Amino acid sequence: MMSTLTKKRCGNFKKIYIILITSLFSGSFQMIGQEKAYKGDPDVSFKTARDLAFNNKRKQAQDTLLHILTKYPDYHDVREFLASTYAWDGNNLKARAEFKYILSKTHTIKTTWVAAIKNEIWGDFPFQALKLSKKALTVFPNDIEILELQNKVQETTMISALTAGGVQTSSSKIVNNEAIEKTESNIENKVRNNTIGIISEIDFYSEIYDPMIYSSLKYARQTKYGSVIAKVNTNSSYDDFGTQFEVDLYPKIAKGMYAYLNFGVSDSSLFPDYRYGVELFKSLPKGFEVSLGFRGLQYDSTTMIYTGSVTWYNGNDYWSIRPYFTPGDNGLSSSATLTYRKYRNDADNYFGINAGFGISPELNQNYYFANDDRIVNLKSQKINAGYYFSTNNKQNAWGAQAGIIHQEIPFDQGNYFWITTITLSWDIRFR
Known part of the structure; x- marks a missing residue:
């Protein structure tokens, strides 16, 4: 058996061995760290990085x-150029983080503001771009370049019915230059x-x-002429089940003007x-949009519905009354909905x-009964709220909405029931 003294000596040798190994690895890591520490001329290295980026060697340039930046974290020109290369590659969130760092340190570099705004536009984040442009104008009031960017993005935030099918569109093209020859095609590849x-x-x-x-x-498709949406609608009511086939078209007519065309059969x-339906939309100054049109619903006879809208886009806020x-x-029946x-x-x-009153035959088709009586003068009040969100790559988009309606009973007018509604939606985009 091993003596107590021998065991102690073995234990001491083990401790010494562990200390030596730890010291060896620690020294190696320190040497590696020292080798990676930046020691050069930052201006010379910056020029080298720019040359690499302009010669399609973006990864080496970013490295x-x-x-x-490991030694000069506040060399803002270097960080701004790094952020720009991320934006050119379509890594808009990484670019945003770098621009945000610079703007947290200083607000006086105009090129950073401009590049940050363009990054949000290229990434198809128009409301973020609008927010940045407004902040930039507090630092550089009436600056022509920033005002032009703000005007461009303000038009983009006017989300017309052309996007009603949930089709993703590129909000802006990137200006071509020698540094980013492939960027525009990269953006096009992202559009679904x-x-x-x-x-x-x-x-x-x-x-x-x-x-x-x-x-x-x-199924929706965005074309250069506008959006095309084909739908199959189903309704399960009154122990019955029905199907409707429908097509919506949103043709572009001229700058700031487009139409809505609809046809369905069941x-x-x-x-x-x-x-069927027709409506014409027209953009106006100050973020306003107006429309005017009609809908026709044909049962044994045809019901005509006349409608329109006034919409106001104010930054990230959208207001519309229809x-x-x-x-x-029995006279003229009216209803209205206010949406925010x-x-x-x-x-x-x-x-x-959104909140509203009254019944519209277009929105309340379930109030048509076997005898085809059109009950459009019922009293009704409604309110609902929803939240909509997408993945970062915008391939998937979801929505959830809940609401409540206080509705006059169709065959017992003067008495009411309550209707609770829950709505879920999911879109998937592809090229």
Whole structure:
């Protein structure tokens, strides 16, 4: 057996061995760290990095720029150029972080503001770009270049019905220059002109009716002439199930002007036999947009609905009011809805709320019964709220909405029931 003294000696040798190994590795890591520490002339290295970037060697350029920043973290020209190379590569969130660092240190470098705004535009984050442009103008009031960027992005934030199909569009082209020859094609590769989406709504009635379920499956495509959306709608109500086929077109007419065209067909009593609609939209100064149009719903006879809208885009805020007027044998029926949205980075990310009164046959098709009586003069008040968001690459977008309606009973006017609605949606985009 090993003596106690021998065991102690073995233990001491083990301790010494561990100390030597630890010291050896520690020294090696220190030497490696010393080898990686920047020791050169930052100006010379910066010029080298620029030459690399302009010769399509962006990764090597970024490594050099990062190396410089390990010793000179506040060399803002270096960090700004690094951020720009990230933006050229489509890494807009990494670029944003670098620009944010510079602007947290100083607000007086105009080129940083301009590059940061362009990065948000290129990344298709128009509302973020608008926010930055407004901040930049507090530092550089009435600056022509920044004002032009603000005007461009203000137009982009006016989210027209052309995007109603959830089709992603590139908000801006990047100016060509020798440094970023491939950037425009990179941006085009990110744009997804096709969308498949599904939306489903369930209505719970406080009395009389069982829950009703409405769903819609769509395919949308963005073309140079505007958006095209094909939909298959289903409705499960009154122990019946119906299907409707529908097409929406949003053709561009001229700058700041486009139209809405609609046609649908169904052989179910839960939908009109035919539906059609036309509406013209026109942009106005100061972020306003107006529209005017009509809808037709054909059952045994045709109901005409006249509508329009006034919309105001104020930065990240969206306000819109839309009335409906329906002539009938009992006079003119009217309803209206007020919508507010608070956008974040882009059209896919926002909180929305809308409130309204009255019934429109276009929005309340379930109030058409077997005898085809059109009940459009019922009293009704509603409010709902929703939240919509997307993934960073904008390939997927989701939405959730909940609301409540205080509705006059169709066959017992003067008495009311409550309707609770829940709506979920999902879009997936692809090239």
